[in-house]
Amino acid sequence: MEKYQKILAVIDPTTEEQKALKxxxxxxxxxxxxxxAFLSIYDFSYEMTTMLSSDEREAMRQSLINDRIQWLNDIIDSIDHQDLTIDSKVIWHNRPFEPIIEQVLKHQYDIVIKGTHQHDKLKSVIFTPTDWHILRKCPCPVLLVKEHSWPINGNIVAALNVGSDESEHQSLNVKITEEAIHLSKLILANIHLVNSFPGTPVNIAIEIPEFNASEYNDSMFNHHKEAMAKHAQSYSIGEEHTHVVEGLPEDVIENLSNELDAELVILGTVGRTGISAALIGNTAEHVIDRLNCDVLALKPDGYVSPMAE
Known part of the structure; x- marks a missing residue:
């Protein structure tokens, strides 16, 4: 059974160029x-017109929705999608991420695909609050799409945390690797597994003069290298496709994905709730911010969206 049977493509109301839908x-x-094809729209001025009765307001909202449905259907018709079923749905809501996650929870979508915006001058990607909310709270995989194409024989980078004994990280490593293998077969790409590890904390080196930093780094490197080799072997992934590098994950993953001109980086967002949800294991967010290719963010097994409660 193929994994992605139901796709929710988030439509960008500000552009005709619908990367996510494509x-x-x-x-x-x-x-x-x-x-x-899912679009959430809202116009504050329609809510503020006290001159109108609620029926009139509802009628105005509905005509705006109908107008957008027509616009969306025209876009769908302009894309080559023979033999595929594409439905359109337009909802009036003032917080775009909420109806997206509600749709996923209600209709069991397998993946959410959303385009990101590029800053014209800085050439970097701007993440909106909507993007972050979806990444934090969406129970299914989220694919954030940039301008990069997916050529045959391209590269997929799977960002792992193999040095950790935590079961959540270990099961996420399995999930990320299996996802990479599955997608590599679909889009005919090569898989690269990457793991970063922290170097010597500077304060230790200063406070404990006899502390041997290079010995510490070597043993950290060896620990991660062995864990990576064991993990890669269990999936028959060759050593030349594994990368263990000292540094911050956001630097290591960005450098490798640029070096390989990767199409896609797959990473896990550790699904936290409450206060720490605002800091979703923030490694993921720092990494995502810096990448110039598509990003597929996965949640650990058993993750429950705070919006499901």
């Missing part, structure tokens, strides 16, 4: 998935 079609052509 990527969804690209994926669905390989998996036969059904796609829902």
């Amino acid at each position: 990527r969804a079609v690209e994926l669905a052509k390989k998996t036969g998935a059904m796609i829902t």
Whole structure:
């Protein structure tokens, strides 16, 4: 059974260029998935017109929704999607991420695909609050799409945490690797596993003169290298496709994905709730901010969205 049977493609109301929908079609052509093109709209001025009765307001809202459905259907018609089913759905809501996650919870979508915006001058990607909310709270995988294409024989980078004994990290490593293998077969790409590890904390080296920093670094490197080799072997991934590098994850992953001109980076967002959800194991957010390719963010097994409660 193919994994991605139901795709929710988030439509960007500010542009005709719908990267997420195009990527969804690209994926669905390989998996036969059904796609829902989903748009959430809101116009504050419609809520403020006290002159209007609630019926009149509702009628104005509905005409705006109908107008957007027509616009969306025209966009769908302009994309080559023969033999694929694409439904459109437009909802009036003032917080765009909420209806997206509600749709996932209600209709069991397998993946959410959303485009990101590029800052014209800085050429870096701007993440909106909506993007972060979806990454933190969406129970299914989230694919954030940039301008990069997915050529055959490209590269997928799977960002792991193999040095950790925590069961959540270990099960996430399995999930990320299996996802990379699955997608590499779909889009005919090569897999690279990457793991960063921290160097010597500076304060230790200063406070304890006899502390041997290079010995410490060597043993850290060896520990991660062995863990990576064991993990890669269990999936028959060759050593030349594994990368263990000292440094911050955001630097290591960014450098490797640039070096390989990767199409896609797959990483885990450790699903926390409460206060720490605001800091989703923030490694993921720092990494995502810096990447110039698509990012697929996965949650650990058993993650429950705070919006499901």
